[in-house]
Amino acid sequence: MTNRHSQLAADVCEIVGEQREYRELLVRLTARDLLLRYKQTVMGVGWAMFMPLVNTAVFSLIFMRVAPIDAGLPYPVFAYCGLLAWNFFAASQRFAVVSLTSNTNLVTKVYCPREMFPFSAIAVSLVDFAVGSLVLAGLMAYYRIGVGWPLLLLPVVVVVHVAFTTAVALLLAMANLFYRDVKYLFEIVLTVWMFASSVVYPIDRVGGRLGALLMLNPMTPIIDAYRATLLRQELPAAAPFAYAAVVAMAMLAVAWVSFHRAEFQFAENI
Amino acid sequence: MERAPIVFESVWKKFRRGERHDSLRDLIPSIVRRVSGRAVRDELVDQEFWAVRDVSFSVGAGEALGIIGPNGAGKSTILKLLTRILKPTRGRCEVRGRAGALIEVAAGFHPDLTGRENVFLQGALMGMKQAEIGRKFDEIVEFAGVSEFIDTPVKRYSSGMNARLGFAIAAHLDPDVLIIDEVLSVGDARFQERCLERMRELRRRGTPLVFVSHNLLAVLELCTRALLIERGRVRFDGTPAATIQEYRSARPSGDEPSHDGDARITGVQLLDQRGRPAHAIETDGWLTVRIHYETSRPIDRPHFGVDVVRGDGVHCYGTNTRIDRLEIAEIDGAGHVDLVIPRLCLLPGCYSLSVAIQDTHGVRPHDVQYQAYPFAVTSERRDLGLVYLEHRWQLNQLSVGQSSVVNLNGVATR
Numbered sequence: 198m199t200n201r202h203s204q205l206a207a208d209v210c211e212i213v214g215e216q217r218e219y220r221e222l223l224v225r226l227t228a229r230d231l232l233l234r235y236k237q238t239v240m241g242v243g244w245a246m247f248m249p250l251v252n253t254a255v256f257s258l259i260f261m262r263v264a265p266i267d268a269g270l271p272y273p274v275f276a277y278c279g280l281l282a283w284n285f286f287a288a289s290q291r292f293a294v295v296s297l298t299s300n301t302n303l304v305t306k307v308y309c310p311r312e313m314f315p316f317s318a319i320a321v322s323l324v325d326f327a328v329g330s331l332v333l334a335g336l337m338a339y340y341r342i343g344v345g346w347p348l349l350l351l352p353v354v355v356v357v358h359v360a361f362t363t364a365v366a367l368l369l370a371m372a373n374l375f376y377r378d379v380k381y382l383f384e385i386v387l388t389v390w391m392f393a394s395s396v397v398y399p400i401d402r403v404g405g406r407l408g409a410l411l412m413l414n415p416m417t418p419i420i421d422a423y424r425a426t427l428l429r430q431e432l433p434a435a436a437p438f439a440y441a442a443v444v445a446m447a448m449l450a451v452a453w454v455s456f457h458r459a460e461f462q463f464a465e466n467i
Numbered sequence: 468m469e470r471a472p473i474v475f476e477s478v479w480k481k482f483r484r485g486e487r488h489d490s491l492r493d494l495i496p497s498i499v500r501r502v503s504g505r506a507v508r509d510e511l512v513d514q515e516f517w518a519v520r521d522v523s524f525s526v527g528a529g530e531a532l533g534i535i536g537p538n539g540a541g542k543s544t545i546l547k548l549l550t551r552i553l554k555p556t557r558g559r560c561e562v563r564g565r566a567g568a569l570i571e572v573a574a575g576f577h578p579d580l581t582g583r584e585n586v587f588l589q590g591a592l593m594g595m596k597q598a599e600i601g602r603k604f605d606e607i608v609e610f611a612g613v614s615e616f617i618d619t620p621v622k623r624y625s626s627g628m629n630a631r632l633g634f635a636i637a638a639h640l641d642p643d644v645l646i647i648d649e650v651l652s653v654g655d656a657r658f659q660e661r662c663l664e665r666m667r668e669l670r671r672r673g674t675p676l677v678f679v680s681h682n683l684l685a686v687l688e689l690c691t692r693a694l695l696i697e698r699g700r701v702r703f704d705g706t707p708a709a710t711i712q713e714y715r716s717a718r719p720s721g722d723e724p725s726h727d728g729d730a731r732i733t734g735v736q737l738l739d740q741r742g743r744p745a746h747a748i749e750t751d752g753w754l755t756v757r758i759h760y761e762t763s764r765p766i767d768r769p770h771f772g773v774d775v776v777r778g779d780g781v782h783c784y785g786t787n788t789r790i791d792r793l794e795i796a797e798i799d800g801a802g803h804v805d806l807v808i809p810r811l812c813l814l815p816g817c818y819s820l821s822v823a824i825q826d827t828h829g830v831r832p833h834d835v836q837y838q839a840y841p842f843a844v845t846s847e848r849r850d851l852g853l854v855y856l857e858h859r860w861q862l863n864q865l866s867v868g869q870s871s872v873v874n875l876n877g878v879a880t881r
Contacts (some may be wrong), residue, residue: 218594225591233579285821306574307564307592461554464547465482 202370204453215310222309224315230292231324245325246332249280256280256397268330268399270428271340277333279396282420285326286362287387291399292318292368294383297374297463306462312456315370319363322453347428354422354433361415361445367452369461374467395420415441470563470645471525472675473532473549475795478558480519480544493777517546521558526644531676533690533707533716536681541699542679560637564643565594581612582632585621589636603639606607610661616778631658645669647678654785663689683711684778689818708746708843712737715840720764723827726834730762731767735840736760737820746809750846751854756806758822760834767801768827773806776838778817783853789829812855815846829858836853 235241256276260266268275296314297304304311339346373379394400394416403411412416418441422433519541526532534542539830547553548560550568574588586607590600608614610629613624640820647666666689671678681684686693686707693710695703703713717734726732739745740753748754756773774786786806788795795804820840824833848855 221590221597222591222594225588225597229580232584236579288727302574303592303636305552309594329610346740394505455736460550464552 208454208457209440210446212310212312212453219310219313222313223316223320227320227324228314229416230317230321234321242325246326249277249284249329250332252280252284253277260398266398267378268403270342270424273290274333274336274340274342275424276397277336278424279394279420280422281326281329281333282358283391283394283396284329284415285322286365286416287391288325288349289319289322289362290369290383290387292322294369294373294380297370298377298467301467309315311314311460311463312453314361314366317367318370319359319366322362323359333427342428343430344427345431347426347432350432351426354419354426354438357422357438357442357445358419361419361441364445364448364452367449367456371456373461380423390416392415395419412437415444417441419445469690471527472563472600473524473526473593474559474561475522475524475549476550476559478519478522478545478559478560478819479517480541480548480553481491481520481556481818482544483515488592491878503621505715517726518556519548519700522694522696522699522701524694524701524704526675526677528690529670529673530750531670531691533689534677534694534696535681535686535710535711536696536702539555540696542696543648543779544699544857545611545696546646546677546679549646562644565640566646566650567593567637567645568638568646572637573629574633576621576629576633579620581618582624586617586632586835589633590640593640595640597610600636607632607639610638633660634658638662640679642669642674645660645676647680658798659736661689683714684817684819685760687711687841687843695725706746709744709842711841712744712746717763726824727832729764730760730833732758732824732834732836733761733801733823734759735820735822737840737842740849745842747843747845748812748846750811750848752811754811756808756810756820756822757803758824759801759803759823760798761801762798765797766824766826766833767797769795769798769833770825770829771804771806772823772825774821775813776814776819777853778819781853783813787823787829789825811844813844814848814850814852814855815844816842850862 232290238244246300253273253276257273260268260276261272266272293315296318297311301312303314310316369379369383373383391397393411393414400411400417401408418434418437422438424429425433521544522541524532534545536542544553546568548555549562550566551562554560570726573589575592576585577588578586579849583604585777586604587597590761591597608617613628613630613632616628621632624632635815660826662700663685666676666678668752670689674686676689678686678689691705693705694701695705695710695714705708705713736755737745737748737761738755738757739748740755744757758773770789771785772784772785772789775783778781819838820836821835821843823835825831826833846855
């Protein structure tokens with residue numbers, strides 16, 4: 198038992214040490230991916246705003262004209278906020294799942310902490326997230342939604358959101374390296390997952406046993422927390438958000454340590 | 468006592484032959500096996516084999532270890548273990564400090580990024596701080612000789628430019644230990660010379676060095692010790708010259724036979740005055756070149772020849788039994804011929820021997836092995852050039868009254 202504890206402590210030390218040693222690599226890899234992404238596009242970072250805007254328009258049409266629902270907020274701003282947060286998660290995963298396999302050259306030939314690849318995928322999506330939130334600010338101004346002191350809690354929400362995203366990204370990147378099916382399987386899961394989170398409609402409308410089951414999904418309290426702190430000027434619902442925070446942190450710790458332990462097999466199994 | 472910066476202790480590494488399971492349908496059985504605890508680490512199951520078996524060595528400050536051996540012997544695996552890309556199945560592998568690895572020096576390059584962007588990226592991959600790269604940037608670009616193209620995407624670079632830029636970054640890393648894999652195969656002769664110069668410089672500063680190469684002469688020149696690896700095991704561990712000789716003598720007669728089937732050279736030994744194997748020979752020392760031969764039929768009046776070639780290709784000396792007007796009536800079966808050189812007279816450096824058996828007219832060779840047997844010459848002498856010429860200095864001074872000849876060895880003669 199003590200042996201396992203000291204092993205864990207050693208792993209954590211190593212993880213922290215490597216993060217410190219290679220922190221500039223993360224910046225460089227992220228810069229590389231951003232550069233590559235936008236080097237030959239005309240719209241550049243404009244794409245980061247364009248995609249959630251189109252989605253918002255489509256869902257606004259559905260939920261305002263075809264099957265109107267009351268979201269308690271102007272629907273477009275409700276949907277855009279949800280889509281923006283969801284897109285950060287989804288884009289991070291799409292990018293992270295292939296982050297190791299698309300860097301075969303580096304994984305097999307150079308040593309660096311392999312977390313850097315999924316991490317840079319997340320960092321790139323985070324930049325898009327920041328750019329996309331400018332549009333949210335615009336929408337909030339248009340619908341005359343002010344801000345209140347609960348906004349101070351926004352950084353906590355972002356941290357939980359990023360932690361959960363990172364945990365899933367680490368597991369996916371690792372899984373896809375060993376089993377390439379993961380990439381395809383995950384596309385399907387992602388689509389279902391979006392409608393199982395309160396991205397474009399309030400999830401509590403589902404109700405019943407299925408509704409209770411859906412509350413286990415940490416993405417719902419996270420997205421709801423964005424709407425609470427940004428759009429409703431209120432605190433996030435305490436219990437669900439605390440649950441999401443605990444799940445996110447626990448998953449991150451487990452995912453990171455397992456990733457670190459599996460790391461040395463990457464070069465021979467890629 | 469301080470521990471050596473590079474320690475490799477009874478390292479074993481297991482690999483799997485062929486495809487591994489790569490999709491979910493194979494995952495379930497493998498999980499079942501793992502849970503039921505059947506996957507024992509030390510045993511070989513179905514397709515597995517040991518790529519490295521029980522290899523131990525350590526490299527201290529100022530030491531340079533050469534690793535030689537045939538293709539597929541496990542040399543590159545050892546390097547990947549040293550650079551932490553792979554982890555040993557058993558044993559311990561420790562490298563302290565920042566390891567500069569001259570392996571795949573351009574691995575981190577992205578074709579769509581410019582040279583400048585790639586320098587920063589590759590530098591970061593090697594663990595350099597951005598400020599450090601910024602400081603050395605001009606020097607790196609200068610060393611690589613690509614300053615005009617530094618803002619061009621590297622996809623438009625020639626492969627030589629690519630390699631030079633990669634090496635330039637690695638060379639400016641100021642590593643605590645340096646690990647090198649056959650970098651000398653890229654670039655032109657001048658660039659290779661610069662690479663070697665950079666390695667010598669690091670070695671002089673006391674940076675421990677591990678060098679894998681097929682270039683035996685470079686190993687001879689650069690290393691203080693060498694390992695011969697064969698099928699994952701250390702077959703020989705000693706001075707570079709001894710290891711290289713072992714490698715040469717153990718090598719099966721080549722991929723394509725150099726001989727015509729009638730007679731062949733089965734081995735060449737370099738011996739000292741007392742008939743013991745000589746690894747490094749003194750300038751004033753004795754050298755016996757023993758050529759072992761074997762014939763499949765009686766050979767009438769053959770000739771044996773030996774050439775000495777310096778590392779840079781300069782032909783220093785050549786002789787054969789024909790030139791020396793010797794006649795060997797006939798050879799049949801196995802035997803050996805000795806060329807005895809009582810005083811070598813070559814100045815310090817790396818040399819190799821070419822050895823041949825020729826027919827009686829010196830026209831058709833039975834077997835020729837070009838530059839197949841490297842050796843090193845060492846000396847306290849600091850004379851320059853290729854050979855030591857027997858000499859002495861004399862000062863003749865005409866002064867008023869008497870003339871004297873002073874032998875500068877100290878004894879004055881009148």
